[in-house]
Amino acid sequence: MNFDPTEGQLRWRDLARDFARTEIAPRAAQLDREQKFPYDIVAEMARLGLMGLTLPEEYGGSGGDFVGYNLALEEISRADTSVGITMEAHISLGCAPLAAYGTPEQKERYLAPCASGESLWAFGLTEENAGTDAGGTETTAEIEGGEWVVNGSKKWITNGGTDITAGVTAIARTGLRENGKPELTAIILPQSTPGFSRGPGYEKLGWRASDQRQLYFEGCRVPEENTLGERGRGFSQFLQTLDAGRVAVGALSVGLAQACLDEALSRAKERHQFGRAIAEFQAIQFKLADMAMEVEIARNMVLKAAWMKDQGRPFGREASMAKVFASETAKRAADQAVQIWGGEGFMEGSAVARYWRQVKINEIGEGTSEINRQIIARSLLTESPEEVKTKLTAQ
Ligand SMILES: Cc1cc2nc3c(=O)[nH]c(=O)nc-3n(C[C@H](O)[C@H](O)[C@H](O)COP(=O)(O)OP(=O)(O)OC[C@H]3O[C@@H](n4cnc5c(N)ncnc54)[C@H](O)[C@@H]3O)c2cc1C
Incomplete structure (x- = not known):
């Protein structure tokens, strides 16, 4: 059994450790106190390749492995866990599903601007009545003239409303299964979609320099091609x-x-x-x-x-x-x-x-x-x- 990380994994750990110690740790207390999203830190992390660490190089990511990513996340969180969750939610929740289930066109259009970390992408599952029980999803999406029409809202969505957020993948109820349970589908919603709005940031116990928002969808229309993966595979x-x-x-x-x-x-x-x-x-x-x-x-x-x-x-x-x-x-x-x-x-x-x-x-x-x-x-x-x-x- 070999417990030594590879050279590549150590490079990610050391890069994250050096940056976190010199650029993040000295500001962590102030960021927490002021509850401000650290745009300059995120931009620098993007420049270093950290914000796209596991994402495919083909689309502008860094192509690192999952062990290297977790080593890097540990170091960022050691300096400031708020910055850590911004990186984690962007990569693991926002971009990884686009990379795993997206078509080449979707990846070109939505993943590419985010895989470098220049823009952020969010993942919207949680709602007022759908926390642990995602079956309680009340956001709906219906097909009308080749477009999804999405109505509903999401809660506590990390990176949901920063100035550099490009959009969210929202889980919506698109029908009922034969067994009577809701059919859930993942739909790509760019921030610029008419009817897409966001609430103010929350007052929180922690992760205070990270961004969480309520998101509202009022008659948001996106092409049917914005289905991420197969219809009904959202769960x-x-x-x-x-x-x-x-x-x-x-x-x-x-x-x-x-x-x-x-x-x-x-x-x-x-x-x-x-x-x-x-x-x-x-x-x-x-x-x-x-x-x-x-x-x-x-x-x-x-x-x-x-x-x-x-x-x-x-x-x-x-x-x-x-x-x-x-x-x-x-x-x-x-x-x-x-x-x-x-x-x-x-x-x-x-x-x-x-x-x-x-x-x-x-x-x-x-x-x-x-x-x-x-x-x-x-x-x-x-x-x-x-x-x-x-x-x-x-x-
Ligand atoms: C800061 C923050 C950031 C977040 N970011 C995101 C995000 O980016 N995207 C997103 O979609 N969501 C996000 N969430 C939502 C988060 O994933 C949910 O808070 C979490 O899944 C739990 O849901 P809930 O808070 O509604 O708790 P509830 O489901 O209301 O649960 C309350 C309590 O009941 C317990 N419980 C519930 N059901 C059962 C059961 N069957 N058996 C035993 N115990 C049970 C739970 O364990 C918990 O202790 C975020 C939340 C916060 C606070």
Whole structure:
């Protein structure tokens, strides 16, 4: 077994690490305070190829693999998880479905301007009455004279309303299946479509320098050719999209957990009580050791799931495991980092207070921990114990 990343993967990690340390980390607190989308940072990340890391070179992307992408995401999130989610949502949620299911014409028209990161693309699944249960989708699309007419709204759509957002792939109800369940179809909606509007940004606990909006579609007309993939395949498309997204949210969580460990370590060495550094107390050492162990496990889980995707193997269960474990690791790490910082950690000016606020969303976005645990349990229950054992130990 080889745990060494390839040269190409290390190049992405180091590029992201250098940029994140010098250009993002020094501004993270201010970006969070001012809740401003960092256009200049995103433009520079696009120039470096980070905003199109896994997207096909043919359409202007960087053609990197999924492991390299997750290594890079970890580094960006370690500096600022808000910038991390902007990159992740653009690549994994916005562009990856266009690359996977788009026709050559759709890729030329919609993916090409976004694969370089010059423009952003968003993914619109969630609605007021369709959160975990996407079957509750109320946005409708009907064919009229060779065009889709889309009506409805979406909620909390990341990158949905920046000045450089080119459009969204929206999941809409396009009919009923024979089994009585809704037929869901993915439809490409450029931002410039008449009837497409967006709400103001939200006041949030974390990811405050990233963009989330409510999107409204009032009689939006787009050609029938704007169907992404086959009509009625929207459900299976977003399940696959979310599998990959979950690995990436795992990477964002590992980055944040590592940032908590970084801050906890430096404070433990600097802060003196009872005439010595608090790092000399075993109670503090054990906290640091537990944080380091969990970060190590979470990172390995994320990279294993990413590697399985790169190998073309099924990775859905590993994606859910990585997301749940990494997001919960990050939450515990943020909690312990504040504890080690003591009262200073409770002050808004401290980085660990910011991490403590930011960390919660990782247990919610792209499938809650409850749903991911169900996916894991279901996969165990539908396979024979032998199959499960072989997969868990030999992959
Ligand atoms: C900052 C942010 C960014 C987001 N970005 C996007 C985006 O870009 N695109 C997009 O489409 N969506 C986006 N979302 C939506 C996100 O994916 C949803 O919030 C998430 O899927 C959960 O849905 P919900 O919040 O409506 O929770 P609900 O579905 O209302 O769930 C509430 C609680 O009930 C539990 N629950 C629900 N059903 C079950 C069940 N069957 N069994 C056990 N427990 C259950 C959940 O686990 C959760 O704990 C974003 C959300 C936020 C907050």
